[in-house]
Amino acid sequence: MRYTGLVATLLVAGLSMAASAGEIEGKVSGMKGKSVVYVDTIPGKxxxxxxxxxxxxxxxxxxxxxxxxxxxxxxxxxxxxxxxxxxxxxxxxxxxxxxxxxxxxxxxxxxxxxxxxxxxxxxxxxxxxxxxxxxxxxxxTPYFAESDDSGNYKIKDVPDGSYTLVVWHEGAKNQSKPVTVAGGGKADFTLTK
Ligand SMILES: [Cu+2]
Known part of the structure; x- marks a missing residue:
């Protein structure tokens, strides 16, 4: 009985932890090679x-x-x-x-x-x-990633919230877009020169 209660408590703790942060992932296309994607300045942080x-x-x-x-x-x-x-x-x-x-x-x-x-x-x-x-x-912010050569990227451990994502590429104009993280988030970009 006590054991069951402990398992239930751990399960609930595990679930609430999983919901508090996640990965932002996506794909950058339009240009060849690596990009950098990062969460822009968070007001007050x-x-x-x-x-x-x-x-x-x-x-x-x-x-x-x-x-x-x-x-x-x-x-x-x-x-x-x-x-x-x-x-x-x-x-x-x-x-x-x-x-x-x-x-x-x-x-x-x-x-x-x-x-x-x-x-x-x-x-x-x-x-x-x-x-x-x-x-x-x-x-x-500490929330940034370099994409692989195909443009796939993954930013780890981003707390739940709403942010502005910025993408940089050597040969392209910077782009930004809003992203919401709720246990995870997704954002794709198509770059132009
Ligand atoms: Cu030199």
Whole structure:
């Protein structure tokens, strides 16, 4: 009898937990390759900055990985692994040209760090090698995902609620749309250049 009561309690607890958060999933089409999808700024809500420092390497005259997505407030380490000097600079964060910055030029084996406090897409460039380009996407929330090569994406552990979803792709205009999460949510995008 007591055992049955415990099972029932656990079941109810399990169900209510399952209903409080879920995944946002969908497909981004219209452009080839990877996209980044994130939940835009939630009014009245802030998130503690993550402690981990993701690494963007400069290797073989390329930024690696080519696309990186982080939460706002994250410190990113930029490393040079080539035998030539590389530079790191960006001209804007999102539409904010005042957030442009030049980290300088440094040789192999060195690292420099920068904390990205503003949300938006950051095209990362090297003024020694104009053909080098990488992308850092700074999400205002911890709810973001990179799609696979076919455009399928899944954002995990999003609390129930109504949000604005933003999609970024290297060659397309940003798009946004509302999404409601109730134990899960769905949103597809069709991008245009
Ligand atoms: Cu370079």
């Amino acid at each position: 802030t998130f503690p900055a993550p402690k981990d420092h993701p690494l963007i390497d400069q290797k073989g005259l390329m930024f690696s990985p080519h696309i990186v997505v982080v939460q706002q407030g994250t410190t990113v380490d930029f490393q040079n692994s080539d035998n030539v000097a590389h530079n790191v600079f960006w001209t804007a964060v999102g539409n904010d040209k005042k957030a442009g910055h030049n980290l300088g030029t440094w040789p192999k084996g060195e690292k420099r760090s920068f904390t990205f406090d503003k949300p938006g897409a950051v095209p990362v460039l090297c003024n020694v090698h104009p053909e080098m380009a990488g992308y850092l996407i700074v999400s205002p």
